[in-house]
Amino acid sequence: MLPKQTGEKYLLSSSPHAHGPRTVSSLMLDVIVALLPAFGCAIFFFGLRALLLAGTCIAACLVTEALCRIAMKRENSIGDLSAVLTGLLLALNLPPDLPLWMAAAGGVFAIGICKQAFGGLGYNPFNPALAARAFMLISFTGPMTTWSSSAWQGLDAATTATPLALVKKGAEGFDWSQVAIIKNLFLGNVNGCIGETSALALLLGAAYLLCRRTITWHIPVSFIGTVFVFAMIQGGVPPLVHVLSGGVVLGACFMATDYVTSPITAKGKLIFGCGCGLLTMLIRTAPTGAYPEGVSFSILIMNAIAPLINRWTQPKVFGK
Amino acid sequence: MNAIILATLVIAAVGAVAAIALAIADKYLAVREDPRIGLVTAALPGANCGGCGFAGCGDYARALVAGTAAPGACAPGGDAANAEIAKILGVAAEATEKRVALVKCCGTRSEAVRVGDYNGICDCASAASTAGGDKGCRYGCLGYGACANVCPKSAIRIEDGLAVVDKRLCVGCGKCVSVCPRKIIELVPASATIHVLCNNPVRGPEVTKVCGVGCIGCHLCEKNSGGKEAGHFTFNGFLAHVNYQNPPTDAALVSKCPRKCIREDAHFETGA
C-alpha cells in the first residue's frame, strides 16, 4: 500500500526553469503569415484557382500527416502547423491550371514520402514541398510546365511564355532593356507559378521574417546575390530579370531557409546560399539542359549537401 | 568485327593485369591469422553482447588466443562454450554458473512514493541528478529505462515505473549493472528463485515513509528460514539480502514477509 503523502507534488526539472516565447508552431505561423502577401497576389492574379489549389494542397498535407501519425502510433503533430506550411508552399509552387488531383497527389507525396517516412518534422533530409514539386515535375511534366493564361487576370497583356523560357530559347532580338519587363516581374504581372510571380509581395514577407528574426539574412542574401553576380558576369539578360523571375525570391526567402534542411551556422548558411545560387544559374543557362528553371533542383541538391556543410562549419569555441 | 575483337582483348588484358596484381598481393600482403581465432569465435555464441568487456565475440576471441583474456567471461555461452574454448586453447576450464540480472526493487508506482513530477530527459542518470530523483526512496528504481536501453537482448522492460528482467532472455552480460545510477541491479545465480527486492538499508520508519514494500530489516525471513545458522540471508543495515552462496528455496517465505518485498522469480517473468 502506498504510504500517505503530504502536500502537493512539485514539478521537478533540470535548469533552466524559464523559457523564451518561441515554439515550433509559432515559428511556422510566422512563415505562414509572411507568405500571406504572396498568397494574396496569387488570388489577385489567378483568382479562384489559386484558392482552390492552396486549399487542396493544405488539406492533402494535413490529412496525410494525421494518417501517417496514426499509422506510426505517434502523437498527432498537425498542431505544429508545419503541414499547413508545406501545403501552402507547395501550392505557391504550382502552375495555375494544374488539375486539382495532381496537386493533392503532390501534397500526399510531400508529407507521406518526403517527411513522415523519414520520421517527421526534423528528420526529413529534403524540403518536402520542393521534393514534391520535383516529383510532380517529372511525373506530370506537361501540366507542370504549362503556363496557361486561361486563369490569368493580369493588369495588361503579358507574355504567355515566362521570361525564363525566352532566355532558354534564346529569344534573339528580344529587347531586354524594357523597363516594363522588370516592373512587371517585380509586381508579379507575369505568368508563372501562382506564388512566385510577385517579387514585391515575397520580399514584404521576407522582411517580416527578418524583423521577427524567424530567419537570418544569410541564405536569402547569398542566394540572390550569387544569382545576380553570375548573371552580371554572364551578360546578355539583365541580372534583375534572373533575380525576379522563376521563383528565385520565393526559393531564397522561403524554401532554402527551411530550418530542417539548411545548415545551422551562419557560415554554413552563406555557403549554402551561394551553392543554391550557383546551381540555379548553371541549370538555367546550361545550353544542353532541358529545364528553363533551376531553383527547385538547386535547393534540393544543396539540401543533400547541407549535412556536409554543417560538418565543415562547426562554430569556434569562445576563448579558443 | 574488329571492334568485338578489340573489346575482348582489352577486357582480357585488364583481367590479366588485375589477376597478377591480386596474386602478388596475396603472396606479399597476406595477414597470417591464428587459425584458433576462427575456432574460438565459432565456439562463442555470437550474440556480440559485449558483456565480456570486449567489442563483440570476435574481439574476445582474439584476446583469448593472444592470452590477454581468460575463458569464463562469456556469460551467454555458459559452461559449454567455456569448456569448448578451453579445449581449443588447451587450458583448464573453470565452471561458471549462469547468472542473470536482478533489479532489487519492487516499488511500483502504486507502492512507492513519488515526491515530484519529473519533466526532462527520459534517462535514469538525468532523473537521479534532478533534485535527487522523483522517487521518494533514494535507493529505489527510478524506472526511466537506462538498463532497458543498454540491454542487448531486450530482456528488461519498464512495467509500472519499475525495471523488470525477464530471466529467460537475460544472458547475464552485466551491462545494466554498470549503467544503473542507483546501483540496484545485481547478477545472481539463475538457479536462485527467492529474492529480496529492496535496496534500502536505512531504518524502518524512514523506509515506510517512502515505500509500501520496502525492507525494514525485521529479520523475520531469517527466522522463518531456519535462523541465523542456516545462513540463507545476510543483513546490511536494515536490509535483508539473499545469500546466493546458499539461497533459500522455501516458497512460503514469500507470503511470510510482512513487507512483501521477498518475491519469487515469477514476479519478473510476466509476459514474454
Added chain:
Amino acid sequence: MKTIKAQFGFKGGVHPQYHKDLAAEQPIERLPLPKTLAISMSQHLGAPAKCLVQKGDVVAKGQLIGERNGFISANVHSPAAGTVAAIEPRMGPVGNWTDAVILETAEDQSGEAAFMPPLDWKSASVDELRARVNDAGLCGMGGAGFPTVVKLTPPPDKHCEFLVLNGAECEPYLTSDYRNMREHADRIRLGVEIMRKILSGPAVRIAIEANKPAAIEAMEKAFADIDGNVEIVVLPTLYPQGSEKHQIYACTKRLVPPGALPISVGCVVENISTVAAIADAVEKGKPLIERVTTVSGDGIVRPCNILAPIGTSYADLVAFAGGEKEGVRKVISGGPMMGFNVPNLQIATTKTTSGLLLFTAASVFQYSSEPCINCGSCVRACPMQLNPAYISRAVEANDIAMAESFGVMNCLECGACSFSCPAYRDVTQFCRRAKASLRAAAAAAKAKAAAAKEGLKV
C-alpha cells in the same frame, strides 16, 4: 576611479524576463534565529569538510565545526550557539545527500561568539590575511562555491593583473547582490582593498549590468576617493553576463582558454557578496555563517531579501516572507536559469544559496520535447559558441564521444540554449549528462592509471 561602458561584448546570450522588481526595493531583513539549523559539510565546490563535532556537543556561535579537507575545500562554522542534535545525511539543494550537522539553537544567544580575533588589514601580512580568508571558510557566494582562498593564491608563476568583481547578477528574480551593493558598499570597498593587498595590487574592475543604476551609483560613491586603477564597467543587460569568462572578456578583452582558470590570463573574478564577507572576516573576525537570500517568485506572498544563518530550512525562509500562496508547483534554489529544483521545503540553505523561488502553476511550464528542427536558435544563443543542437542530438543517440568532439566540456550550463529552443528540447540537460559521463570516465581512467602505477610499485 571612473565608470565606463563595457567595450567588448560576447556573441550569443538571451533576454529572459527579469522580474527583479519583485524584491529589488526590499531592504535586507534579518531572520529571527530558527529553532533548528542543518549545516551541510559540503556547501562548496570540492571535497566535503571533515566534521569536528559529535551528537550532544555544545557549540558557540562561529565555532569551527567542519574542517577544510583537501586543497579545494572550505571550513564550516556554526552560525549560532546551540547543541548538536544529530549528524545525519540530508539532501542538499542540488539533490545530493551529504552529512549535515543538525543544530538545536540555544534560547539564549547572549554568550560570547567564538569569532576570530579582528585583524588590521593595513598592518597584517599578506599571509595572515590569506590565512584568515581560509579560516573563515569563504567560498564564492554566486553559485559555484569555489573556495576563495584558492583564488587568492595564484600559482607562483602567475601574477594577478585584474581583479574583476562580479556584480552582474544576471539571473532573473535574484537581488541579493544588488541589495548588498546598495546597502554594504563600504564593506565591499574594504574587501576590495584587502583583496588588492593579498593579490599585490591588481587593477580592479567592478562589473555591473546596466539594469542596476542604483547599484552603480552606490559603488561610484563608495569608490569615489579610492586610488589606483579602479573602474566600474557597465555591462549590457544580457544573460549570462555573470559568467566569469565573459566578464573577463568584457572588462579586459582577454580570452580564457577552454579548460583553463581565469588566473591563466592574469585575472581573478570574485562575487561581490563574497568580497563583503572578506571584509567581515578580516575586520570583525566573523566567519561565513550567514548570507542574504532573495525569496521571490509569484508563489511568495511578500518577496524580500533575507539575511539568514547558513543552514536555515527553506520552510523558515518562506514563512518569514509571508508564506506561500495557493498552488505552488515548483521550488527553485538559486535563479531560474541555473538554479536547482528541490522536491520539498525541508532543505537547508548553504553558502551559495542566492535565491529561493516559488512558482505557482500559472508561471510554470510543463513541456514535452519535440525533435530538433535545426533552427539554430541555440547556436545563436550559446555564449560559448558551441553547437548545442548537435551536442544534444549526439547525447540523445548515446554518442558521448561525439558530444565531446563538439566541445561539450566548455559548456557553462547557463541554459540559454534550452531557453531559446522552440522545440522545448532539454538541451542543457543533455549537455549536463554528457559532461557528467565524461567526468566519470575521466575519473575512472585516472583511478585505473593510479592502480596500474601502484601495481608497478608492488
